Amino acid sequence: MPELPEVEVVRRGLAQRVTDRTITAVRVHHPRAVRRHEAGPADLTARLLGSAITGTGRRGKYLWLTLGDTVESSSALVVHLGMSGQMLLGDVPNDNHLRIAALLDDGTTLSFVDQRTFGGWMIAEMVTVDGTDVPMPVAHIARDPLDPRFDRDSVVTVLRHKHSEIKRQLLNQAVVSGVGNIYADEALWRAKVNGARLASGLPRRKLAELLDAAAAVMTDALDEGGTSFDSLYVNVNGESGYFDRSLDAYGRAGEPCRRCGAVMRREKFMNRSSFYCPRCQPRPRA
Ligand SMILES: [Zn+2]
Numbered sequence: 001m002p003e004l005p006e007v008e009v010v011r012r013g014l015a016q017r018v019t020d021r022t023i024t025a026v027r028v029h030h031p032r033a034v035r036r037h038e039a040g041p042a043d044l045t046a047r048l049l050g051s052a053i054t055g056t057g058r059r060g061k062y063l064w065l066t067l068g069d070t071v072e073s074s075s076a077l078v079v080h081l082g083m084s085g086q087m088l089l090g091d092v093p094n095d096n097h098l099r100i101a102a103l104l105d106d107g108t109t110l111s112f113v114d115q116r117t118f119g120g121w122m123i124a125e126m127v128t129v130d131g132t133d134v135p136m137p138v139a140h141i142a143r144d145p146l147d148p149r150f151d152r153d154s155v156v157t158v159l160r161h162k163h164s165e166i167k168r169q170l171l172n173q174a175v176v177s178g179v180g181n182i183y184a185d186e187a188l189w190r191a192k193v194n195g196a197r198l199a200s201g202l203p204r205r206k207l208a209e210l211l212d213a214a215a216a217v218m219t220d221a222l223d224e225g226g227t228s229f230d231s232l233y234v235n236v237n238g239e240s241g242y243f244d245r246s247l248d249a250y251g252r253a254g255e256p257c258r259r260c261g262a263v264m265r266r267e268k269f270m271n272r273s274s275f276y277c278p279r280c281q282p283r284p285r286a
Pocket of ligand 1: 257258259260261262277278279280281
């Protein structure tokens, strides 16, 4: 599943290539890819036709293109990448998993390819939340650690009042967005915190360190992704991920901790896995 850095790589690629372009044709190849757009495929197509793409946006793992068919931009094309969604620029790909294709006025095609069909496109109205314009489906999503207006100290205060595991709260999109399972484990490892500890039991300075670690690990991943980015295709692959080789915790069960050498462990957590160092990140006492 793509995490924030992967989605941001896609957004940056799109920002360079589609901003100020106008959509001149749209074809929905599979209705499932537009199921979130309740008014249906014909409505989505009609609303995209003739729309100018005025910019790109992202919050957490949510990605959108702002549409300006009138004087003020009031709607957005929200892109759900799901597990395996890709936004491709160039010729129409000869791909069985092509779901939607939009022709732009410079002759390029923006295609949505999705092998597993969990993702899709929808059009949503823009709303202003806490001084920032976001699409309606994103209104309840908290700012992510890379947002210039992310207020770390306020989030620390929220966490101090949460009487549940800190990892569960890192994954809580209403508290802080964009931290998925992989980067939660990486941030916890960097800050030497076991994810099973209660958020409310951690000192403020430790919570601040943890949020800083989350921002740092995603910035590092982004720097790495920026170098491997192919300018022809805006591409995200949820299966392999771009950033695996730089991970210190996730996927490293049985391998030595890169800090202390202890054998890394894996445990079940919220139907997924947690990876941690038992020495650097001791479990809380029962
Ligand atoms: Zn260790």
